[in-house]
Amino acid sequence: MSQPIRLTKIAETKSQKGRATFASTTIPAGSLIFSEEPILTMDATSETPHIDLLASFADLPQDLQDLMLDLTAVDPTPFRHLIWKEFDVRTNGGWWDIAQKYGEHTKRVLTAFNTNAVAQHLGVQTAMLNHSCLPNAYAAFDEARGELTVHAMKEINEGEEICLSHLEGGALFAPMKERRGVLVLQRGFMCLCDACMEVEECEGREQECLREKLRDDLRNLIDKYQRNEATLMMNFGKRGHGGLDPDFVTFLGEVAAGVVELMEKLGLATIDNLEWYQYVFHWSRAVNDDEMAREYQDKMLRVVCMCAGEDSQRYHDMQQDASGAKSAAWNKIAEVRPEHSRGGRHSIMKTAKLGLAEEDEVE
Numbered sequence: 001m002s003q004p005i006r007l008t009k010i011a012e013t014k015s016q017k018g019r020a021t022f023a024s025t026t027i028p029a030g031s032l033i034f035s036e037e038p039i040l041t042m043d044a045t046s047e048t049p050h051i052d053l054l055a056s057f058a059d060l061p062q063d064l065q066d067l068m069l070d071l072t073a074v075d076p077t078p079f080r081h082l083i084w085k086e087f088d089v090r091t092n093g094g095w096w097d098i099a100q101k102y103g104e105h106t107k108r109v110l111t112a113f114n115t116n117a118v119a120q121h122l123g124v125q126t127a128m129l130n131h132s133c134l135p136n137a138y139a140a141f142d143e144a145r146g147e148l149t150v151h152a153m154k155e156i157n158e159g160e161e162i163c164l165s166h167l168e169g170g171a172l173f174a175p176m177k178e179r180r181g182v183l184v185l186q187r188g189f190m191c192l193c194d195a196c197m198e199v200e201e202c203e204g205r206e207q208e209c210l211r212e213k214l215r216d217d218l219r220n221l222i223d224k225y226q227r228n229e230a231t232l233m234m235n236f237g238k239r240g241h242g243g244l245d246p247d248f249v250t251f252l253g254e255v256a257a258g259v260v261e262l263m264e265k266l267g268l269a270t271i272d273n274l275e276w277y278q279y280v281f282h283w284s285r286a287v288n289d290d291e292m293a294r295e296y297q298d299k300m301l302r303v304v305c306m307c308a309g310e311d312s313q314r315y316h317d318m319q320q321d322a323s324g325a326k327s328a329a330w331n332k333i334a335e336v337r338p339e340h341s342r343g344g345r346h347s348i349m350k351t352a353k354l355g356l357a358e359e360d361e362v363e
């Protein structure tokens, strides 16, 4: 499906970032910015995914090959080792031998793919979006339409750069140095995004950057949750009434809700972090707090809508799930629901007041 109105323009920047994509008009949150068919896809199930990728590249028409070769391509050393393993099966030589066999652009094609692909798919328009540790757009591969889609995660102003994140899972919550380390290692580039630069500029000052401080709070909350969930699982079955202590369950729900609250505040809530919404959903079900469970189900739907779009299969499936009482999530919860917590709304609704600095209340 092609976009009737072009919402983006590509321009050279004066910074080290080089080329960047900008909004040519104000783009409302949740809008599909563009979608495109990937020109290359890596089959992660293959034994020789990189060799297969080179074969696919050789099949591309010349203009697409040229576009691909023009993309930013950096060569992170550990990545090279990964490829080496695969090539060593078939060759004993180095890059030279590989290039002899698979063409002079071998290294460039593989590194350009690694630097720019999203979920193992490379689209030329998507590749023109720079990374940011504070992204305003989300790229996903929509299986049903066989296309990469890029949606606005928040309202993007005219002239604002459109960025997505190449950090996976919790890495987006990590401190600046760690984020940069991961990106150098996995993608081969040093992150110069606004979030990283802001921290760099504030470094050495006594007052820590607010955003980085919030990320720190977020990590502490996640730690707190994981520590206590492990305790709960350890004691599972040891207590009466199905083995779940409702106070503990409520406490876990509160901590998870605190994580969600901070993720949203930081603008880092994406499909990749839906598990935190699910935790609150599960634990509120376990203490029969249906209102809270519904609220988090709605929140989850909103996140999926922002990242994958209202017309995506993922959104559709989730909506079905939310309306069908017989969903897998529902059944799972029904199994662990403690008998004696019926009607207990407990303090799970106090989420907003959850003190980040407070000590664990559970012995």
Ligand SMILES: [Zn+2]
Residues within 6 Å of the ligand: 132, 133, 134, 179, 191, 192, 193, 194, 195, 196, 197
């Ligand atoms: Zn960054």
